[in-house]
Amino acid sequence: NAGVTQTPKFQVLKTGQSMTLQCAQDMNHEYMSWYRQDPGMGLRLIHYSVGAGITDQGEVPNGYNVSRSTTEDFPLRLLSAAPSQTSVYFCASSYSKTGGVDTEAFFGQGTRLTVV
Amino acid sequence: GENVEQHPSTLSVQEGDSAVIKCTYSDSASNYFPWYKQELGKRPQLIIDIRSNVGEKKDQRIAVTLNKTAKHFSLHITETQPEDSAVYFCAASQTGANNLFFGTGTRLTVIP
Numbered sequence: 001n002a003g004v005t006q007t008p009k010f011q012v013l014k015t016g017q018s019m020t021l022q023c024a025q026d027m028n029h030e031y032m033s034w035y036r037q038d039p040g041m042g043l044r045l046i047h048y049s050v051g052a053g054i055t056d057q058g059e060v061p062n063g064y065n066v067s068r069s070t071t072e073d074f075p076l077r078l079l080s081a082a083p084s085q086t087s088v089y090f091c092a093s094s095y096s097k098t099g100g101v102d103t104e105a106f107f108g109q110g111t112r113l114t115v116v
Numbered sequence: 117g118e119n120v121e122q123h124p125s126t127l128s129v130q131e132g133d134s135a136v137i138k139c140t141y142s143d144s145a146s147n148y149f150p151w152y153k154q155e156l157g158k159r160p161q162l163i164i165d166i167r168s169n170v171g172e173k174k175d176q177r178i179a180v181t182l183n184k185t186a187k188h189f190s191l192h193i194t195e196t197q198p199e200d201s202a203v204y205f206c207a208a209s210q211t212g213a214n215n216l217f218f219g220t221g222t223r224l225t226v227i228p
Contacts, residue, residue, distance in 0.1 A: 044218070050214070094213035094214050108159060
């Protein structure tokens with residue numbers, strides 16, 4: 001049981017390049033989310049998904065795309081990287097049971113992205 | 117949307133003393149309030165959480181209190197140890213453990 005796995009751990013991009021950050025979970029969680037963490041600003045929600053085929057925007061969605069074709073995977077795409085997207089990105093998953101009590105959010109180990 | 121404020125931003129305590137971190141939130145619909153500990157270069161890890169139907173929750177040296185009327189909640193760490201040194205984040209959500217709104221973090225340093 002690996003939990004939430006993110007790849008890559010580190011990445012350097014040039015301005016204008018595109019790339020995909022991968023996130024996979026093996027806990028059969030319904031909910032998956034992407035956050036970015038910048039110094040002094042805590043974590044901010046980029047996009048989230050409540051289940052396969054369903055995604056929605058969070059606080060800071062501009063410049064990012066997501067899709068959820070399977071329960072396990074939730075990739076984050078940077079369409080045209082900008083220096084402002086330099087950050088540490090965390091994927092998280094949690095179980096949402098209708099009418100029940102949610103479990104905690106489990107975070108991946110993070111991806112440190114630098115855009116030059 | 118929800119706005120979570122966290123204070124202080126840095127906190128230094130002597131080993132064995134208590135540490136208190138406070139957070140306020142703006143959305144009265146929020147009903148889930150977790151606290152995360154993040155060590156340098158690591159992922160955030162849940163240390164304790166509380167839901168809006170509970171006023172206080174304790175787990176060994178860690179406790180969280182919630183005042184829904186005033187819209188604030190606090191983390192209390194007693195008998196601090198050097199390994200408690202880390203950045204602590206509070207968060208709030210109205211959809212359980214999903215879609216968390218985080219505070220800006222408190223860097224706790226425990227001095228041996």
